[in-house]
Amino acid sequence: MRTLLAALTLTALASPALAHFQEILPSADVLPEGGKVTVELVFTHPMERGPTMDMVKPVRVGAVTDKGVEDLTAALVEAPVDGKAAWRFERDIAAPGAEVLFVEPKPYWEPAENKYIVHYAKVVVDGFASGEGWDRLAGLPVEIAPLVRPTGLWTGNLFRGVVLQDGQPVPGAEIEVEWVNDGSVTPPNEAFITQVIKADDMGVFSYAMPRAGWWGFAALVDGPAATSPDGKPAATELGALMWVKATDMGGQ
Numbered sequence: 001m002r003t004l005l006a007a008l009t010l011t012a013l014a015s016p017a018l019a020h021f022q023e024i025l026p027s028a029d030v031l032p033e034g035g036k037v038t039v040e041l042v043f044t045h046p047m048e049r050g051p052t053m054d055m056v057k058p059v060r061v062g063a064v065t066d067k068g069v070e071d072l073t074a075a076l077v078e079a080p081v082d083g084k085a086a087w088r089f090e091r092d093i094a095a096p097g098a099e100v101l102f103v104e105p106k107p108y109w110e111p112a113e114n115k116y117i118v119h120y121a122k123v124v125v126d127g128f129a130s131g132e133g134w135d136r137l138a139g140l141p142v143e144i145a146p147l148v149r150p151t152g153l154w155t156g157n158l159f160r161g162v163v164l165q166d167g168q169p170v171p172g173a174e175i176e177v178e179w180v181n182d183g184s185v186t187p188p189n190e191a192f193i194t195q196v197i198k199a200d201d202m203g204v205f206s207y208a209m210p211r212a213g214w215w216g217f218a219a220l221v222d223g224p225a226a227t228s229p230d231g232k233p234a235a236t237e238l239g240a241l242m243w244v245k246a247t248d249m250g251g252q
């Protein structure tokens with residue numbers, strides 16, 4: 001009985017509640033002719049294809065271009081997923097150059113972990129396949145600085161980045177990695193759902209993407225102490241998320 005209880009407790013602790021990911025997924029990573037890109041914002045568990053969490057309207061969405069940071073919050077449209085609040089915006093990329101699209105969500109209260117979760121998430125969309133401007137930072141409190149151009153990547157490529165907090169590298173930062181499952185992969189067990197990496201002494205991490213599709217890199221760091229909705233001491237998890245697409249060689 002004690003063993004069973006322990007197993008149940010472990011199951012509860014290891015539940016999918018541990019790997020929330022704030023998605024910001026564009027309809028393409030490269031727009032060879034420029035034009036419109038649709039960007040979907042969902043707070044979910046990508047490898048397990050849910051459950052989706054309610055995402056209240058973000059504090060801010062924006063684009064970083066050669067002209068600086070442009071606020072796109074007014075373009076947000078509600079677009080529910082699985083009955084949960086989620087968001088979408090359209091962006092017209094009229095000039096050559098990469099745009100770093102980002103979201104600053106409202107803190108999400110997770111009672112199972114007694115903490116608020118704030119996942120600052122970003123993705124790069126390259127207009128006219130320019131190859132320019134992909135390493136501009138959005139200036140988020142926590143952010144992944146890519147060391148590899150994050151657009152036009154093949155399946156199997158190594159993605160590398162630096163985890164930054166307040167602009168400084170975070171040695172030993174922990175990075176969770178998930179693939180946006182299209183339903184074609186069933187993880188053999190829980191260990192395969194979320195891949196885990198530790199950054200080195202310079203905050204640098206790398207990961208070889210084994211399958212085509214969108215990959216989410218979530219560097220998680222401790223944020224400020226907080227107070228739970230019922231007035232008790234609680235923690236804050238800050239996430240620096242970056243989404244990167246891998247494309248299979250041949251066959252397109």
Ligand SMILES: [Cu+2]
Pocket residue numbers: 016017018019020021045
């Ligand atoms: Cu979760």
